[in-house]
Amino acid sequence: xxxxxxxxxxxxxxxxxxxxxxxxxxxxxxxxxxxxxxxxxxxxxxxxxxxxxxxxxxxxxxxxxxxxxxxxxxxxxxxxxxxxxxxxxxxxxxxxxxxxxxxxxxxxxxxxxxxxxxxxxxxxxxxxxxxxxxxxxxxxxxxxxxxxxxxxxxxxxxxxxxxxxxxxxxxxxxxxxxxxxxxxxxxxxxxxxxxxxxxxxxxxxxxxxxxxxxxxxx
Numbered sequence: 001x002x003x004x005x006x007x008x009x010x011x012x013x014x015x016x017x018x019x020x021x022x023x024x025x026x027x028x029x030x031x032x033x034x035x036x037x038x039x040x041x042x043x044x045x046x047x048x049x050x051x052x053x054x055x056x057x058x059x060x061x062x063x064x065x066x067x068x069x070x071x072x073x074x075x076x077x078x079x080x081x082x083x084x085x086x087x088x089x090x091x092x093x094x095x096x097x098x099x100x101x102x103x104x105x106x107x108x109x110x111x112x113x114x115x116x117x118x119x120x121x122x123x124x125x126x127x128x129x130x131x132x133x134x135x136x137x138x139x140x141x142x143x144x145x146x147x148x149x150x151x152x153x154x155x156x157x158x159x160x161x162x163x164x165x166x167x168x169x170x171x172x173x174x175x176x177x178x179x180x181x182x183x184x185x186x187x188x189x190x191x192x193x194x195x196x197x198x199x200x201x202x203x204x205x206x207x208x209x210x211x212x213x214x215x216x217x218x
Contacts, residue, residue: 046192
């Protein structure tokens with residue numbers, strides 16, 4: 001185990017100065033991936049208890065209690081429900097547009113960190129390419145100057161070029177596929193929320209039952 005760790009450290013050092021920013025990018029990418037995998041779970045946004053509770057309150061036209069519940073349990077789902085309650089008297093098409101705008105804002109929250117991950121996907125190979133260029137420069141300098149240490153310099157330059165290129169790709173390739181997966185998961189969660197919102201919208205806009213507010217005014 002110790003020998004394997006030592007070999008890894010030696011390879012890291014052989015990559016030259018570019019390995020330091022590449023190492024930082026790998027840590028940031030791993031942190032974003034772990035955080036988003038933990039956060040982007042359907043149960044975090046469509047908890048069955050919350051759906052059941054709000055369904056009962058909205059079905060009973062108890063909008064005040066439903067609004068209080070949303071304020072006590074903040075999140076993308078409850079914010080959409082609260083928006084719907086606040087704008088329930090708006091025309092149907094206008095209300096759907098309001099909910100769509102709110103949903104798009106919530107999607108930005110679900111995608112938090114994915115922009116940085118996409119930047120790492122594009123930046124890591126470029127840093128690897130920079131390391132390759134620096135390694136090639138060292139090789140050409142060694143060839144131009146000659147000297148007794150040319151073989152060692154050539155080996156160092158080739159090693160730096162290959163290690164940095166490989167490291168950049170090792171970081172970028174898993175990050176690329178994970179970014180695509182997390183992006184799809186965020187969109188899927190929002191689609192599930194919007195589907196549930198349509199069910200709630202039909203409860204709120206039922207024409208056969210008067211609102212409590214209307215009954216009080218009557």
